[in-house]
Amino acid sequence: MQNWLIWVILAIVVFAAISIYNSLIGKKNQVENAEASIDVMLKKRFDLIPNMVESVKAYMAHESTLLNELTALRTKAQSGGLDGEQKVALDKQMNATMSRFQIAVENYPDLKASENFTLLQRTINEVEEQISAARRAFNAAVTDLNNAIEMFPSNLFASRMNLKQRALFEIPQEEKQNVNLGKLFGG
Template sequence: MEGSTALLLVLGVFILFVILGYNRLVGLRNSVDKSFASIDAMAKKRYDLIPNLVATVSKYMEHERGTLTDITEMRAKAMSGNLSDNDKVDLDNKISRAMGGIMVAVENYPDLKANQNFLQLQGSLNEIEEQLSAARRAYNAAVTDYNNACQMFPSNVFAMMFNFKTRRLFEITEVERQNVDVKSLFG
């Protein structure tokens, strides 16, 4: 009788351990999903701003017409809603690069730089980009915690048992890693 009681106790502790491990992984995964939803919300704000920005800028920037068209097409693809998280990350990075290129090209158009509507849109875009950056940092922190749980013993055993997969971090692009030449901006 004592042997069966001890066996039941060990089995109960094991089951409790599995339940706690599983619930921890679910909580971490939900935290990642919540953080990604914040990025989605900020990206949507940016996508909503793009048509106004393109309309304002296109009046002045004939040479950048192709880039403006590309941005509009990427926005439409992003708004379609049938993209995987990884595809959203890639598309968001492409939009960021293209928008950065437009903002640099604005320097060649003094009339555009003085346009009040453009200045307001640029301020809104800068604010959204800062919020997006903060959301990405929160997402990366949540992904790091989740990935650590999926890869470190003993929780990695539960991750494999219950098919929890690691997530990809938001990474800055190679262009964003390069140092900004301040002299060219103010020279």
Template sequence: MSKSTAYLILAVFIIMTLPFFFITIPIVIMMRNGLVKKRNQVDYAFSGVDVTLQKRGELIPNLVESVKQYMSHEQNTLKEIVELRNKLTNVKSDSSERFRLENDLSGLLKNLVVTVENYPELKSNENMLHLQRTLNEVEEQISASRRAYNASVNNLNNAIQTFPSNIIAVTNNFNIKPYFAAEESLKTAPNLKQLFN
């Protein structure tokens, strides 16, 4: 092979491989950056949920203390609420166990609010009314934060599971994130009939 033929083959090889470097590598970089941004958005959305859950956690002791004075035979519910709140401090923040405990706590708080309706003197107490309003606001904020979190998780999970970004996801250890999901018991409406007996 002559020197000119070797240069010609080298030139053809370079011309053939240049598109790979100028097209493929930027695409790979853009896909990886997109996955990182989606993962960061999930973390950001979860921090929003976490902040509102912490706000609710700080509100619970005040609520329990206000209710405790009036509801002596509802002590088991109050005790369960306090125990769940304490368990939540020891659970990994983005685990499915945390999501389950938060759902349990939501159910107990919902039952407590319904039970409070049976105590006219408690229901009309100014402090209790303020706590109920605040709890309702916090629950709405938690609901909105969970929706934002689930939307972010959906975007990330779609990117992790669809081609070609799934190849980048596997090679860079991106994992599917769990959704916040309501438990079946929380999907049923409270029995309001018992309030009017």
């Protein structure tokens, strides 16, 4: 009878260990999948940049520095070999540059009236929303993994599996400020 009880307890411990291990692997893979989704959306964004540059080049000849910066960021993103932290930094740079681009566009009423540009602007907005959704999914997956890495008893397995906490996508402080609509509309 005692042997039977020992075997049951041992089976429960083994089942729990396997369950925790598989859960950690699943969480790690969810983070990698969410990160890949962000990569897909960023690639989509970077593929739009040449079209955007061509659409506005004639209207924004003196804004060539901004257009060159967008192109340089796109090239850097497509070069590959970027780790998660570098992707986050590049994404922040791209957001800042895209914001400056949108403000520059406000100075060109003919450009805003162009049907092609209007379509392009809607497409860019859609892609930005998709990127935002992908970031939210990434942050949720990272939070889930980070919790598992820190919580007992999965933290015992996580340390043996050499799992490390991952950084969340965060908005830069300057982008957290309220938008001054009066300033945007020249008031």
